[in-house]
Amino acid sequence: MDAMENLMSRNSVPPKLLSEPAPDDNVLQEILDTAVRAPDHGAIQPWRFHIVRGEARAKLGEIFVEALLKREPDAPEAAITKERNRTSFAPLVIVTCAKVTTDHPNVPPVEQIVSTGAAIQNIMNAAHSKGFGSFLSTGKNARDPHVKQAFNLSDDDEIVGFVYLGTPKPGLSDKPRPEAAEFCTEWTGPIAAAAE
Ligand SMILES: Cc1cc2nc3c(=O)[nH]c(=O)nc-3n(C[C@H](O)[C@H](O)[C@H](O)COP(=O)(O)O)c2cc1C
Numbered sequence: 001m002d003a004m005e006n007l008m009s010r011n012s013v014p015p016k017l018l019s020e021p022a023p024d025d026n027v028l029q030e031i032l033d034t035a036v037r038a039p040d041h042g043a044i045q046p047w048r049f050h051i052v053r054g055e056a057r058a059k060l061g062e063i064f065v066e067a068l069l070k071r072e073p074d075a076p077e078a079a080i081t082k083e084r085n086r087t088s089f090a091p092l093v094i095v096t097c098a099k100v101t102t103d104h105p106n107v108p109p110v111e112q113i114v115s116t117g118a119a120i121q122n123i124m125n126a127a128h129s130k131g132f133g134s135f136l137s138t139g140k141n142a143r144d145p146h147v148k149q150a151f152n153l154s155d156d157d158e159i160v161g162f163v164y165l166g167t168p169k170p171g172l173s174d175k176p177r178p179e180a181a182e183f184c185t186e187w188t189g190p191i192a193a194a195a196e
Contacts, residue, residue, distance in 0.1 A: 006129045011174060013133030015089040018166030022053060022092035027130050034126040035096075038118035042104060046112035047119045050095040050151055057087040060095075060150070067146040083141075090135070090164035096120050097151055098158045109156070116160040123163055133168035136161045 001009070023031060032049055040046075052060050064083035068075050087093055098116040100109045124134040141147045142159040151159065185191075 010128040015164040018090035031126040034122040035119040042107040048097040052093040067144040094163040
């Protein structure tokens with residue numbers, strides 16, 4: 001598959017539709033090599049990729065449960081079970097974080113987070129090119145201090161996404177996508193508010 005075909009055929013695959021096998025160590029390395037080619041203003045290298053697989057997935061699920069119970073001590077059993085099982089479907093999760101430098105003279109935090117988002121997109125496209133599916137999620141866990149602590153993140157750092165990886169189960173179909181032209185203009189000067 002050429003690069004354009006790869007970009008044009010990727011769809012997110014929800015974790016429940018991702019099964020074994022996950023990429024092996026060699027393929028995972030190739031995938032992560034694409035992540036660190038993300039644009040990186042100031043060569044800050046803010047990205048951190050925590051590979052969670054095997055038994056570690058259940059440990060992360062327990063962290064999610066603890067975080068939920070800190071947020072909502074009376075959370076219903078169904079919500080607890082949901083958090084406990086969240087990491088159990090896909091065989092591998094890359095917890096992708098930005099270690100954010102807040103006092104850089106030229107590169108504000110948003111650019112470091114964008115760089116980490118670009119790294120995630122490279123991971124997802126590279127995984128697709130290798131025959132694997134992926135799904136990016138965040139939710140309350142990504143912003144939760146207890147979860148962040150488990151990855152040695154400070155308040156300024158971010159969990160930019162939980163990237164679930166595995167082999168897509170059969171039966172997924174492509175979905176309609178918008179036409180790019182709907183979002184594009186030929187800019188020739190300031191746009192009047194009424195024209196939006
Ligand atoms: C930063 C970010 C966070 C996301 N978090 C969630 C999430 O927590 N839960 C969810 O169901 N989808 C989430 N999504 C959406 C899915 O990752 C995915 O983009 C969406 O299902 C559309 O799939 P597509 O990639 O095939 O267009 C998130 C997307 C982005 C960009």
